Amino acid sequence: MKESPVAEPKKISPALKMSLELGPVLLFFVAYLLLKDRVFTIGGREYEAFILVTAGFIPVILASTIALWRLTGKLSKMQVVTAVLVVVFGGLSVYFNDERFFKMKPTMIYLLFGGALGLGLLRGQSWLQLVMEEAMPLKQEGWMILTRRLCFFFLALAVLNEIIWRGFSTETWVSFKTFGLTIAVFGFFITQAKLFETYAIQDDDTPEA
Incomplete structure (x- = not known):
């Protein structure tokens, strides 16, 4: 019985790969600078800009990670672990309205x-x-x-x-x-x-x- 061949990783342009890897971090930085002095009230609870930007960062990093996987056919262990920790620690920061969790990531x-x-x-x-x-x-x-x-x-x-x-x-x-x-x-x-x-x-x- 023949073994099925292992699929080779797909090649994408280095510029696109770098954009998907570093883009979410740069978006986080820009969004925080634009909103850092504002406080948002949601459901009767006040959130500083850092928490709101963190909440937005979670789906962005997941989307970029999934895009990398779809385009290249593989993800490094560091990319997977980073995405998981962003969800876990970012989610904790948003849930408890405490920026310390995300800063510990x-x-x-x-x-x-x-x-x-x-x-x-x-x-x-x-x-x-x-x-x-x-x-x-x-x-x-x-x-x-x-x-x-x-x-x-x-x-x-x-x-x-x-x-x-x-x-x-x-x-x-x-x-x-x-x-x-x-x-x-x-x-x-x-x-x-x-x-x-x-x-x-x-x-x-x-x-x-």
Whole structure:
């Protein structure tokens, strides 16, 4: 009995992919800036702009995640976990009218992924390699080094998010979440260029007869 072939991921333009991934966050940022000084009364209960923008962010992130899945045929584990945590912590913020739940979401995301990578390292494995090997073919030693660095980086971001949302204004946190975290992640991978160069797996030419 023949096995059914595994469907290959569909390719979409990088600009569209980036728009779907970063668009919801930018919309959240713009909506908050436009409404931040307003208070809304709904059903006899007052809601600050942050809560209303959070409520709107939930369906937007779900729509963009579903669109990515339909267009590419797959989702990364981080995309799935992020969407779930947005629904859970965003929903808690709206239900309890308490912005703290949503502000803790990045902390939970980075703790989950940092903890998962750390657990894999304790078992002598790079779980990062399992999800990124096709995108970045590296030697085993390179994967272990990158995984250790990314584990500590995620845990540092979790701590930083706690410091920002607990010690600074909501507007500062929104800016940090929109731009600071994104720049930090891009910056991390840029600084790993030497590692990628050192441990990259080169395509060997077929030996001559």
